[in-house]
Amino acid sequence: xxxxxxxxxxxxxxxxxxxxxxxxxxxxxxxxxxxxxxxxxxxxxxxxxxxxxxxxxxxxxxxxxxxxxxxxxxxxxxxxxxxxxxxxxxxxxxxxxxxxxxxxxxxxxxxxxxxxxxxxxxxxxxxxxxxxxxxxxxxxxxxxxxxxxxxxxxxxxxxxxxxxxxxxxxxxxxxxxxxxxxxxxxxxxxxxxxxxxxxxxxxxxxxxxxxxxxxxxxxxxxxxxxxxxxxxxxxxxxxxxxxxxxxxxxxxxxxxxxxxxxxxxxxxxxxxxxxxxxxxxxxxxxxxxxxxxxxxxxxxxxxxxxxxxxxxxxxxxxxxxxxxxxxxxxxxxxxxxxx
Amino acid sequence: xxxxxxxxxxxxxxxxxxxxxxxxxxxxxxxxxxxxxxxxxxxxxxxxxxxxxxxxxxxxxxxxxxxxxxxxxxxxxxxxxxxxxxxxxxxxxxxxxxxxxxxxxxxxxxxxxxxxxxxxxxxxxxxxxxxxxxxxxxxxxxxxxxxxxxxxxxxxxxxxxxxxxxxxxxxxxxxxxxxxxxxxxxxxxxxxxxxxxxxxxxxxxxxxxxxxxxxxxxxxxxxxxxxxxxxxxxxxxxxxxxxxxxxxxxxxxxxxxxxx
Numbered sequence: 161x162x163x164x165x166x167x168x169x170x171x172x173x174x175x176x177x178x179x180x181x182x183x184x185x186x187x188x189x190x191x192x193x194x195x196x197x198x199x200x201x202x203x204x205x206x207x208x209x210x211x212x213x214x215x216x217x218x219x220x221x222x223x224x225x226x227x228x229x230x231x232x233x234x235x236x237x238x239x240x241x242x243x244x245x246x247x248x249x250x251x252x253x254x255x256x257x258x259x260x261x262x263x264x265x266x267x268x269x270x271x272x273x274x275x276x277x278x279x280x281x282x283x284x285x286x287x288x289x290x291x292x293x294x295x296x297x298x299x300x301x302x303x304x305x306x307x308x309x310x311x312x313x314x315x316x317x318x319x320x321x322x323x324x325x326x327x328x329x330x331x332x333x334x335x336x337x338x339x340x341x342x343x344x345x346x347x348x349x350x351x352x353x354x355x356x357x358x359x360x361x362x363x364x365x366x367x368x369x370x371x372x373x374x375x376x377x378x379x380x381x382x383x384x385x386x387x388x389x390x391x392x393x394x395x396x397x398x399x400x401x402x403x404x405x406x407x408x409x410x411x412x413x414x415x416x417x418x419x420x421x422x423x424x425x426x427x428x429x430x431x432x433x434x435x436x437x438x439x440x441x442x443x444x445x446x447x448x449x450x451x452x453x454x455x456x457x458x459x460x461x462x463x464x465x466x467x468x469x470x471x472x473x474x475x476x477x478x479x480x481x482x483x484x485x486x487x488x489x490x491x492x493x494x495x496x497x498x499x
Numbered sequence: 500x501x502x503x504x505x506x507x508x509x510x511x512x513x514x515x516x517x518x519x520x521x522x523x524x525x526x527x528x529x530x531x532x533x534x535x536x537x538x539x540x541x542x543x544x545x546x547x548x549x550x551x552x553x554x555x556x557x558x559x560x561x562x563x564x565x566x567x568x569x570x571x572x573x574x575x576x577x578x579x580x581x582x583x584x585x586x587x588x589x590x591x592x593x594x595x596x597x598x599x600x601x602x603x604x605x606x607x608x609x610x611x612x613x614x615x616x617x618x619x620x621x622x623x624x625x626x627x628x629x630x631x632x633x634x635x636x637x638x639x640x641x642x643x644x645x646x647x648x649x650x651x652x653x654x655x656x657x658x659x660x661x662x663x664x665x666x667x668x669x670x671x672x673x674x675x676x677x678x679x680x681x682x683x684x685x686x687x688x689x690x691x692x693x694x695x696x697x698x699x700x701x702x703x704x705x706x707x708x709x710x711x712x713x714x715x716x717x718x719x720x721x722x723x724x725x726x727x728x729x730x731x732x733x734x735x736x737x738x739x740x741x742x743x744x745x746x747x748x749x750x751x752x753x754x755x756x757x758x759x
Contacts, residue, residue, distance in 0.1 A: 382611070386605060
């Protein structure tokens with residue numbers, strides 16, 4: 161069939177890769193643009209020339225100071241955590257073979273919230289709040305893993321149900337702490353719960369982990385493609401499914417725990433970014449994972465800049481913005497894919 | 500006839516397979532040579548899929564050994580067994596969308612290094628396999644837009660792309676219309692004639708009689724009958740195995756089995 165032949169030559173895997181290359185290049189440019197906006201926008205607008213001068217260390221004065229010590233750490237934290245959440249979400253969706261999974265579905269954000277709010281309630285310093293969040297996140301991960309993995313089986317349903325139940329328990333504990341908290345601490349607790357990048361002064365570990373996490377996941381990307389086709393088929397093609405699932409679970413949990421520790425439980429990035437990227441370039445994990453990482457970073461960096469500028473001087477928690485954007489987008493996606 | 504000096508494609512040596520405490524088969528011995536087509540028959544729940552997965556090395560046997568090209572699965576270098584045997588799973592879940600070509604290319608996985616991408620040669624192999632399964636021009640279609648029968652043929656195409664020496668097929672004819680049933684069975688007959696071994700689970704006794712060289716009949720209680728197709732496919736044996744009386748009708752050189 162002449163028509164089929166022509167269509168075949170113009171499409172195929174090569175064109176998929178070319179298109180993905182374009183998408184990745186576009187995302188890198190978008191990341192640069194998001195950083196430029198984030199560093200220059202605010203109560204003190206900075207011109208592009210001053211921005212370059214401040215970043216290269218030749219600029220001086222208050223502008224350079226604001227950029228280097230306030231805006232840059234915050235932009236890097238937002239970018240890194242957006243990337244972490246999107247990457248973790250993409251991994252969890254393959255692990256649970258459920259397109260509606262997000263990084264928090266296994267109770268990680270609930271555990272982190274219990275730890276962080278407990279620390280705030282106890283009047284701890286900022287460093288201890290981070291430590292509480294991280295310990296809580298890892299505790300919830302281990303609890304879910306232990307309960308779901310207890311009999312050695314690895315069913316997605318069991319993992320998912322255990323995660324949902326642990327998250328519900330954490331939600332109850334959070335509600336209890338909020339109702340017991342003194343007036344003065346409630347705002348801080350609410351900001352933490354909604355996700356907020358304003359307190360992120362040490363963003364570099366998150367960015368480093370983002371690079372390490374992506375580098376650790378990419379060698380297994382083709383195996384993840386097979387895992388999405390079903391366990392039996394993946395095993396028959398030589399994939400060590402048990403080891404792969406353990407890796408994805410551990411990596412996804414660690415990425416999420418660091419993101420939640422850095423900026424709180426920002427919602428929807430981990431759910432909708434992998435979906436949006438999937439719509440644009442398909443579901444080949446070798447392309448999806450890096451593209452989702454970049455897109456998540458761009459989205460959270462831009463959302464955080466908007467959160468601190470749209471109703472300035474009031475700063476909105478960035479999680480509120482991502483949810484306001486995320487809910488309609490997600491409902492739209494859900495309507496397109498009725499299953 | 501060309502002699503194959505290689506060891507048998509598949510062999511079971513005193514194989515006992517259990518599900519929980521129930522025996523699927525006890526002390527099963529058989530050898531599948533290149534060119535043989537083995538059909539596994541049995542009632543629902545007799546353990547045909549479990550046995551097939553054990554033969555594919557995905558499940559441990561309770562006793563005995565499965566030999567793939569003369570060696571137990573564990574003795575092959577990791578990943579190499581996927582170049583020797585392929586399995587068509589009973590169901591093909593699709594949680595995420597993918598194109599038909601991407602899905603067929605999955606079969607090249609065992610031949611690719613960790614950082615390799617599929618080459619144009621791999622793509623040509625996939626397009627040929629799709630054409631064999633009557634899926635020309637489907638390469639760019641999204642899998643969820645396919646019918647049940649088209650998805651089944653796509654799964655078979657992905658298995659063909661794997662190019663193993665042993666084909667293990669779990670109900671390869673499910674969702675297929677009459678024409679494609681014959682197309683698929685003819686294709687595997689051709690692969691067997693070219694030196695492959697085929698073992699499949701079927702439910703159609705008459706297609707079994709037409710295509711099988713050997714038949715393994717599971718009774719669901721651990722007993723089994725194995726032999727050449729003509730020896731196993733008798734009204735007495737089949738009636739006992741299925742718990743339903745059958746009658747044989749001679750039609751030219753063929754025998755047709757119909758339930759009474």
